[in-house]
Amino acid sequence: MGHLRIDLDKCIGCGKCAKMCLKDHIVIENRKAKELDNDCLECSHCVSTCPKGAITLTPSSENGGIFSEIKKDKMFDGGMVSDEDLKSLYGAMTRSGRVQVCTLQGSTLDMFMEDVWTVINEKELNTPIVKEWAKWRSNHNSLEPNPVLWEGKQVLFIFANGIDSAVDASNRMIVKGLELRIRGFHSNIIMSAVTLDRERFAKYFPGIDKEMRMAYVIGHVRRFVEPVFKPMKKIKGIFDRI
Ligand code: SF4
Ligand code: SF4
Numbered sequence: 001m002g003h004l005r006i007d008l009d010k011c012i013g014c015g016k017c018a019k020m021c022l023k024d025h026i027v028i029e030n031r032k033a034k035e036l037d038n039d040c041l042e043c044s045h046c047v048s049t050c051p052k053g054a055i056t057l058t059p060s061s062e063n064g065g066i067f068s069e070i071k072k073d074k075m076f077d078g079g080m081v082s083d084e085d086l087k088s089l090y091g092a093m094t095r096s097g098r099v100q101v102c103t104l105q106g107s108t109l110d111m112f113m114e115d116v117w118t119v120i121n122e123k124e125l126n127t128p129i130v131k132e133w134a135k136w137r138s139n140h141n142s143l144e145p146n147p148v149l150w151e152g153k154q155v156l157f158i159f160a161n162g163i164d165s166a167v168d169a170s171n172r173m174i175v176k177g178l179e180l181r182i183r184g185f186h187s188n189i190i191m192s193a194v195t196l197d198r199e200r201f202a203k204y205f206p207g208i209d210k211e212m213r214m215a216y217v218i219g220h221v222r223r224f225v226e227p228v229f230k231p232m233k234k235i236k237g238i239f240d241r242i
Contacts, residue, residue: 003040006033010054017046048151085180092176098165100208105154112204119193148189152219159210166213190215
């Protein structure tokens with residue numbers, strides 16, 4: 001039984017899914033993605049990587065692989081957290097009344113990230129991720145996810161007068177996120193840009209009167225997974241044992 005449903009009308013044959021798949025479960029044939037008979041981890045990475053939304057996972061309930069829990073995460077199912085879930089997350093975070101929260105997505109997030117880039121460039125910050133971002137921008141290919149966001153399509157911001165309140169809200173967000181199956185990672189690069197030029201970013205958050213303390217990219221925690229799993233992929237048969 002197949003694990004994936006691939007909409008061939010949507011598929012443009014870009015090969016992102018095949019490249020991403022740790023099990024080599026997908027190939028490109030005649031400029032379309034095709035599922036092979038190899039084992040599928042049902043990790044859903046191909047689902048969220050596909051720029052055209054052409055892949056749907058049809059998980060087998062018997063799957064007991066290491067991703068059987070992780071795959072239930074919200075971002076594995078199209079990459080976006082619903083307004084309802086965000087509201088629920090906000091409710092848990094703002095209970096103390098000492099923080100404000102806001103999420104950017106879509107074209108507003110694109111504009112915001114352009115401003116982040118401008119500040120990072122002006123200040124000549126030069127970290128490995130900035131170099132990676134510069135490379136991504138120079139070969140700009142809208143099919144490749146922005147390396148700062150990975151496949152994340154939403155960024156949640158925490159505003160507070162004091163850092164303690166922000167940390168408290170962040171902890172609440174993580175705990176509530178576990179229940180809602182929402183994960184992500186804190187972005188230092190976004191916070192660096194905002195800290196360097198708070199005035200520039202104020203326009204994105206009308207009505208917010210506290211200071212931005214944290215930027216949390218909702219999505220895969222791929223940065224931590226990839227360096228471990230990509231070399232492992234080279235070790236023959238390793239994935240047959242998990
Ligand atoms: S990533 Fe999506 S569009 Fe690209 S080849 Fe795979 S299924 Fe097709
Ligand atoms: S769900 Fe994971 S293992 Fe299965 S085809 Fe997609 S990327 Fe590969």
